[in-house]
Amino acid sequence: MDTLKIIRPDDWHLHLRDNQALETTVPAAARCFGRSIIMPNLNPPVTHVEMAYQYRNRILKHRPANSDWQPLMVLYLTDNTSPNEIYAAAESGFIHGCKYYPAGATTNSDSGVTDLNKMNSVFKAMQETGMLLLMHGEVTSTDIDIFDREAVFIERHLRSIVEKYPNLKIVLEHITTQQGADFVLNHSDNVGATITPQHLLYNRNHMLVGGIRPHLFCLPVLKRDTHQQALISAATSGSHKIFLGTDSAPHTQDAKESCCGCAGCFSHHAAIELYAQVFYQADALDKLEAFASINGPDFYGLPHNKSKITLQKNSWQLPDSISYEGSQLIPLGAGSSLNWELIG
Numbered sequence: 610m611d612t613l614k615i616i617r618p619d620d621w622h623l624h625l626r627d628n629q630a631l632e633t634t635v636p637a638a639a640r641c642f643g644r645s646i647i648m649p650n651l652n653p654p655v656t657h658v659e660m661a662y663q664y665r666n667r668i669l670k671h672r673p674a675n676s677d678w679q680p681l682m683v684l685y686l687t688d689n690t691s692p693n694e695i696y697a698a699a700e701s702g703f704i705h706g707c708k709y710y711p712a713g714a715t716t717n718s719d720s721g722v723t724d725l726n727k728m729n730s731v732f733k734a735m736q737e738t739g740m741l742l743l744m745h746g747e748v749t750s751t752d753i754d755i756f757d758r759e760a761v762f763i764e765r766h767l768r769s770i771v772e773k774y775p776n777l778k779i780v781l782e783h784i785t786t787q788q789g790a791d792f793v794l795n796h797s798d799n800v801g802a803t804i805t806p807q808h809l810l811y812n813r814n815h816m817l818v819g820g821i822r823p824h825l826f827c828l829p830v831l832k833r834d835t836h837q838q839a840l841i842s843a844a845t846s847g848s849h850k851i852f853l854g855t856d857s858a859p860h861t862q863d864a865k866e867s868c869c870g871c872a873g874c875f876s877h878h879a880a881i882e883l884y885a886q887v888f889y890q891a892d893a894l895d896k897l898e899a900f901a902s903i904n905g906p907d908f909y910g911l912p913h914n915k916s917k918i919t920l921q922k923n924s925w926q927l928p929d930s931i932s933y934e935g936s937q938l939i940p941l942g943a944g945s946s947l948n949w950e951l952i953g
């Protein structure tokens with residue numbers, strides 16, 4: 610099999626940033642995706658419907674003329690989010706989820722939620738309106754090792770939230786562990802998960818053995834190889850609960866190659882090809898379409914895209930760097946070769 614035609618995929622977790630960054634990030638998203646869920650961790654964060662409306666307009670100004678790619682907006686939850694904001698978001702028609710960041714967990718999460726127990730009325734409103742809860746599933750307590758943050762979050766918080774709100778649709782974003790995959794696969798159809806290309810292609814040895822590779826640093830941080838294998842199994846299992854979410858998160862080269870480097874990997878230069886590489890290596894290319902193009906819209910209650918994309922088996926080299934915000938960024942897999950290429 611030398612070509613693969615699949616329904617146009619969507620990206621259910623994306624950071625576009627704002628202003629000048631949109632010149633790079635919006636065309637990169639429209640390159641192959643039909644729709645993208647837009648993360649709200651701007652500075653200041655997108656906490657209100659009106660802010661999401663304005664941000665969506667700024668994004669759409671950069672959409673290439675021949676594209677009908679759609680940004681699906683998300684509200685950023687804080688300790689002060691009111692149930693009324695959730696009702697307004699549900700009515701807006703362009704907001705498709707609310708993002709839970711534990712305060713301090715990652716880039717621009719300082720205004721995130723400090724105590725999940727404060728969120729009862731908001732989660733109730735979300736359950737009632739069918740608004741999805743997108744969770745950065747990590748605890749931030751200083752006594753918890755960074756490699757255990759996701760597993761501890763599941764036991765300390767996620768189990769009880771799922772029990773308390775059985776009809777709330779929850780996406781455990783960018784899962785990185787066997788525990789994350791097992792939790793999602795063993796719960797109701799209201800619990801799904803996204804997986805990034807970096808967590809499928811790499812483990813912490815790739816990031817740390819022989820020297821620190823800051824361009825592989827993201828949060829949740831890469832885990833050991835057994836977790837990487839569990840994620841590959843989950844993504845290629847054919848389960849309808851697991852879907853594509855790149856978490857493509859651009860930072861300039863300077864911001865990454867620093868004594869306190871930022872977390873985030875940019876993958877939209879080759880997103881679908883990076884996933885195709887994983888599925889090809891796992892001998893599971895027949896499962897790529899469900900993961901990339903079907904499971905996500907089904908979970909979000911949206912139609913599948915009408916158009917298709919074509920991938921061809923062809924070795925090609927990823928760029929070493931990409932222009933970004935008047936500077937440059939180093940994309941995921943910079944300079945390496947992939948086996949599948951998007952040709953249309």
Ligand code: DOR
Nearest residue numbers: 715716827828858872873
């Ligand atoms: O690695 C990450 N980068 N993880 C996140 O949760 C946020 C993201 C970013 O915004 O840079």
Ligand code: ZN
Nearest residue numbers: 622624648856
């Ligand atoms: Zn993210």
